[in-house]
Structures are given as C-alpha cells and as structure tokens.
Amino acid sequence: xxxxxxxxxxxxxxxxEYRIPDDGDTKIRAVCPACHTVHYDNPLNVVxxxxxxxxxxxxxxxxxxxxxxxxxxxxxxxELNETVAEGAARxxxxxAGAQFEMGEFFSLVNIARVGQxxxxxxxxxxxxxxxxxxxxxxxxxxxxDEVPWDEIAFRTVGETLKRFxxxxxxxxxxxxxxxxx
Amino acid sequence: xxxxxxxxxxxxxxxxEYRIPDDGDTKIRAVCPACHTVHYDNPLNVVxxxxxxxxxxxxxxxxxxxxxxxxxxxxxxxELNETVAEGAARxxxxxAGAQFEMGEFFSLVNIARVGQxxxxxxxxxxxxxxxxxxxxxxxxxxxxDEVPWDEIAFRTVGETLKRFxxxxxxxxxxxxxxxxx
Ligand SMILES: [Zn+2]
Ligand SMILES: [Zn+2]
Numbered sequence: 470x471x472x473x474x475x476x477x478x479x480x481x482x483x484x485x486e487y488r489i490p491d492d493g494d495t496k497i498r499a500v501c502p503a504c505h506t507v508h509y510d511n512p513l514n515v516v517x518x519x520x521x522x523x524x525x526x527x528x529x530x531x532x533x534x535x536x537x538x539x540x541x542x543x544x545x546x547x548e549l550n551e552t553v554a555e556g557a558a559r560x561x562x563x564x565a566g567a568q569f570e571m572g573e574f575f576s577l578v579n580i581a582r583v584g585q586x587x588x589x590x591x592x593x594x595x596x597x598x599x600x601x602x603x604x605x606x607x608x609x610x611x612x613x614d615e616v617p618w619d620e621i622a623f624r625t626v627g628e629t630l631k632r633f634x635x636x637x638x639x640x641x642x643x644x645x646x647x648x649x650x
Numbered sequence: 651x652x653x654x655x656x657x658x659x660x661x662x663x664x665x666x667e668y669r670i671p672d673d674g675d676t677k678i679r680a681v682c683p684a685c686h687t688v689h690y691d692n693p694l695n696v697v698x699x700x701x702x703x704x705x706x707x708x709x710x711x712x713x714x715x716x717x718x719x720x721x722x723x724x725x726x727x728x729e730l731n732e733t734v735a736e737g738a739a740r741x742x743x744x745x746a747g748a749q750f751e752m753g754e755f756f757s758l759v760n761i762a763r764v765g766q767x768x769x770x771x772x773x774x775x776x777x778x779x780x781x782x783x784x785x786x787x788x789x790x791x792x793x794x795d796e797v798p799w800d801e802i803a804f805r806t807v808g809e810t811l812k813r814f815x816x817x818x819x820x821x822x823x824x825x826x827x828x829x830x831x
Binding site for chain 1: 654656658661662677690691727732734735736762827
C-alpha cells in the first residue's frame, strides 16, 4: 500500500502537473491544469500492539509481501473513523486473532524516508490461544531470548521490541519517541 | 485541506466506483473499473508546538479560514519527508516566526470523526520577539489566566493547553494521549 505519486486529478480525472502552486506554497505539488485542484500527499500512520503474556510477546509470521515469512508485531495502516488505539486493536484482531485488553501507548517511530509514522500500544493477552487471519502464517509467543531477532520484518518492530524488553527488565514502562533513518 | 472523497482514479483518471474490493477487504473503497486500482483514504497528522517563555505560552491569531480571528498553537498538516518534530518545528517557524529549541513530545490527540491525529511537542522560546507569516494576524504570549479560552480555534488546542498548564503547575510534565469526539 505504498502509494505511487498521483498522476490524474482525483476530482476531475485530468492529468496533473507537478509544480509549486500559485497560492504562496513553497513545495512542489500535483496541480490540476483543468480544475485547478492542488493535491497534497501526506504521511501514513501504521498502528499496532505489543501483545504481552507473562514475560512473552506475541509475534506474527507474515503470509504477505513485503517481508513474507518474517516476524512482526500485529500492525497495519490506520483507517479513517478510528483512533490510534482502535486501529491498533483492529489489526491485532485481524492479524493474530488474539483476545486481549489494550494497555498504554508505548512508542512513536518516525520513518521520514518513506513518509510513515508507526505507533504502538502495549496490550495484555487474555489467552495464549490465537486464531490468525490470512495475513499471518503463524502467531507465537516469544521470550526476549527466543525472539528471532535476525528474522524481524521491520526495523520499527525490532527497535520497539528492544525498548519494550528493556523497560520490562527495568520494571517500568515509559513512552518512546524515536526516528529510523 | 479537508479532503473531499476521491472521484477519479489517481493512476488513470477514470471515474471510480465505491464498493468492497475483491481482495478480501471488508471496507468500502474507491475502486477503478478501468485499471482496477484500489484507493485508500487515511487519517492526516496535524503537528505543532506549545512554545513556552517563562510561565507564558505563544498563541497565534488566525489570518485564514477555518476559525479566522481565533487563537491557536502553531500547527499544520505533516508533510512527507519529515518527522513529527521536524513538521512541528516547520509550522512554528512559518506561523509564528519564533526562535526556539524543540522540547519533549507532549500530546497525541485523536479526532476520529474527521480522520485526524494531532501531535504536539513542547518548545522553549529563545526570544519574545516574533515574526509571524501570512497565516497569522498576531503572535502573542499568554499566562494561563490571560489565555482567551473562549476564543481558542480548535478543541485539540484548548485541551492540550489545559493539560500543559496543569503539568506546569504540578512541576512535572508527562505525555498525554486522549480522544476528542
Ligand atoms: Zn482536476
Ligand atoms: Zn484507474
């Protein structure tokens, strides 16, 4: 769902031009020469959870590209008409079929290079039985030592997991804001 | 910049249909009958700062719609190729012409009804002289008692300011995550 640049006007369908608009803007935008609509392309939010069972974390083995067969936390693109927490809960249900209670906000990770912000909540698992959806080959619990660190699908997930286990060892959770370049 | 629904395919320009796609999705999307592209519409991030000078906060009187003439914290839509903090700093420069150092992340505010997430950082002002851009009629410092609470442009701003002043009185800042319905 990485969006290719807009080629046609989303309002009238005419081919767009890429240029600085005439309204005082300073950035190059897709501008429609027919209906004069200026189109903005903005970052996307990816929302997910760290589902916890005792000292273990739930990871999902991806059944889809990108990173087919690699392990990830349940996460996906935030939708309209939901909060960050609601989107994170939806993805956890869809990808892991887990029973859980949402916990506290945990991390905000910027990946400016690809125009994304990743947002993770902690979640408390109510069962160690999972019913993953079609996007997931397998959902399994891992202690820190068991995590397949070399087989993690995304750096946002690996860096969030490292901070989670460090906080868990320290016995105190805080909110982590960081960038991946 | 509140986006009206997409009417034409951004790839080929053909008029789209709104329906559930054939790929296992469960939500209604804009689907192109000509090139079969599925178009997703996602929430937008609004990023800004709480610029602080002693016990005062910098507010900007809006020179643009919506809420012309009302007071706001410097904030605007996050752009591609920037982090939340970089976007918040950019808006603070553009709208207030302030000299400042970025501080810590302060609030994440969901407004699911309009598909937005607002994200505020604290900022430390280095001067009490401002050079606001065309979007701002006036930039001025306010103590908590002086804030024109009935003339605040957006609830995200009012609710963020209330929590900021409460933390300041308590002598300890934390990160605030909340929803506006
Ligand atoms: Zn057009
Ligand atoms: Zn098309």
